[in-house]
Amino acid sequence: MNAIIVGTGLIGGSMAKDLRCKYPEASIFGMDASEAHLEEAISLGIIDGIAGSKEFSEADIVIVSIPVDAIVKELPKLLDRIGDDSLVIDAGSTKSEICSIIADHPKRRNFLACHPIAGTEFSGPSAAVTELFAGKTNIICEVEKTAFKLQERALSIFSRLGMRIRYMNPEAHDRHIAYVSHLSHISSFMLGKTVIEKEKNERDIFDMAGSGFESTVRLAKSSPAMWTPIFQQNKENVVETLDEYIQNLEAFKQKLIANNFEGIYNEMDNTNKIKLILKGIPQNKDR
Amino acid sequence: MNAIIVGTGLIGGSMAKDLRCKYPEASIFGMDASEAHLEEAISLGIIDGIAGSKEFSEADIVIVSIPVDAIVKELPKLLDRIGDDSLVIDAGSTKSEICSIIADHPKRRNFLACHPIAGTEFSGPSAAVTELFAGKTNIICEVEKTAFKLQERALSIFSRLGMRIRYMNPEAHDRHIAYVSHLSHISSFMLGKTVIEKEKNERDIFDMAGSGFESTVRLAKSSPAMWTPIFQQNKENVVETLDEYIQNLEAFKQKLIANNFEGIYNEMDNTNKIKLILKGIPQNKDR
Numbered sequence: 001m002n003a004i005i006v007g008t009g010l011i012g013g014s015m016a017k018d019l020r021c022k023y024p025e026a027s028i029f030g031m032d033a034s035e036a037h038l039e040e041a042i043s044l045g046i047i048d049g050i051a052g053s054k055e056f057s058e059a060d061i062v063i064v065s066i067p068v069d070a071i072v073k074e075l076p077k078l079l080d081r082i083g084d085d086s087l088v089i090d091a092g093s094t095k096s097e098i099c100s101i102i103a104d105h106p107k108r109r110n111f112l113a114c115h116p117i118a119g120t121e122f123s124g125p126s127a128a129v130t131e132l133f134a135g136k137t138n139i140i141c142e143v144e145k146t147a148f149k150l151q152e153r154a155l156s157i158f159s160r161l162g163m164r165i166r167y168m169n170p171e172a173h174d175r176h177i178a179y180v181s182h183l184s185h186i187s188s189f190m191l192g193k194t195v196i197e198k199e200k201n202e203r204d205i206f207d208m209a210g211s212g213f214e215s216t217v218r219l220a221k222s223s224p225a226m227w228t229p230i231f232q233q234n235k236e237n238v239v240e241t242l243d244e245y246i247q248n249l250e251a252f253k254q255k256l257i258a259n260n261f262e263g264i265y266n267e268m269d270n271t272n273k274i275k276l277i278l279k280g281i282p283q284n285k286d287r
Numbered sequence: 288m289n290a291i292i293v294g295t296g297l298i299g300g301s302m303a304k305d306l307r308c309k310y311p312e313a314s315i316f317g318m319d320a321s322e323a324h325l326e327e328a329i330s331l332g333i334i335d336g337i338a339g340s341k342e343f344s345e346a347d348i349v350i351v352s353i354p355v356d357a358i359v360k361e362l363p364k365l366l367d368r369i370g371d372d373s374l375v376i377d378a379g380s381t382k383s384e385i386c387s388i389i390a391d392h393p394k395r396r397n398f399l400a401c402h403p404i405a406g407t408e409f410s411g412p413s414a415a416v417t418e419l420f421a422g423k424t425n426i427i428c429e430v431e432k433t434a435f436k437l438q439e440r441a442l443s444i445f446s447r448l449g450m451r452i453r454y455m456n457p458e459a460h461d462r463h464i465a466y467v468s469h470l471s472h473i474s475s476f477m478l479g480k481t482v483i484e485k486e487k488n489e490r491d492i493f494d495m496a497g498s499g500f501e502s503t504v505r506l507a508k509s510s511p512a513m514w515t516p517i518f519q520q521n522k523e524n525v526v527e528t529l530d531e532y533i534q535n536l537e538a539f540k541q542k543l544i545a546n547n548f549e550g551i552y553n554e555m556d557n558t559n560k561i562k563l564i565l566k567g568i569p570q571n572k573d574r
Contacts, residue, residue: 119498179485183481241481249477253533
């Protein structure tokens, strides 16, 4: 197994760690825009060295785990460099623009568009952990555009990493992921902002914050460099979800103002069914 | 140590469990509006039996852990029943209305207004856990209105439960807790609602939700019976925080629409400092 990790951060680094464990004979090379991350990934044993032309032409799998704006820029060039039998997968949180940018690339059939729904709020090689993907969903888009034997190779690797597979078209992916992921990040960032703004002169006040606050603002620790291009590429869906969220908050506020506490109770009671939905979401083992 | 738990749910039940552990000789009796909860609390060993007149007159501590609307109704009657040397504490998430309702009660000096910042999204006797309060903040209001020796007794118990104490006036408590607790619950409930509404016909979509979504909507599992009266009693502060939150979300949306992605990046970058703030928040041991 010859693997290349393009972007040796949380996702790429965690995949590399699992590959080493599941394919002990694997040689894993890396690329990263950050020299410091590359060195850190080497010193942490995540990659064996820096990927050059030889590694690209011999790669069994190239994992592209970089911000989605960088994917759009780099993916065509990476496809240019690989061998005829190499598989390239990405891990981007958007799918439409990525699929569209390589739609007519001569090596389109070497690419499989993926979105492993896994992660933490941390980033960089030191954030990489083993078994991050165990039990998690991997959404695959436009599977029919990938060469059959490379589909098979990808599925075999995902299966060893413990992932469950869902197939979806890029447009449906981007529309739904705006609700169950992108919106959560905005709600969390803006909650953090609201509290920081209000309490900036009252540092002691955070003594009052409990684990509930911690839970709702956890995602506000996420990397702006990763999330800005996601919101940019999925702007239309994100604006729509955000609009609906704001309308729901505004309606809740109006109920409060109107002393409609029966309505407030019902809103919460109806939403309590989220319990059943959350039961189905696999958790990170160490969280 | 003779203790009475009024409301044998998550908070009261967890306190009872800790009292049993730290004061092995304690006799702990209970009261609950729900017959089923009382029976469950007895069968789980959380309480020894149902509190009657004798237990009230001999109580060293009465812990009132019921919804805040019920506190306002029941607290004066509970103070009527206790002995001259009994301490009554509450655990309500609002403080102004509770402090005001018993301001002129003849047994005002037997009462200590408390808000232990601890909990989970679960409720009822079966949700009670040991050491829920270890390392957590307990906010005490109007300490000067409580008899000195009963202050001492309370502090000694809180110390054995591992709580750190902060003193605050009821108005400041209610204003700040709106930001670091009440707003989080609304943001979480409305996030849950937005996603459930959108995805009601697409059950499979929750396969796409990861641990980030789980984290931001965790509080939407909370009890409407507990939270409706909190929002009612703290309406003014809650409406103000909600208004600021909605304005921040709207400004974020406008930046998206205007393609101001540098602004989007900066918003998130500035909020990343929440990392430092969150470091100071004690976590539940089992989370």
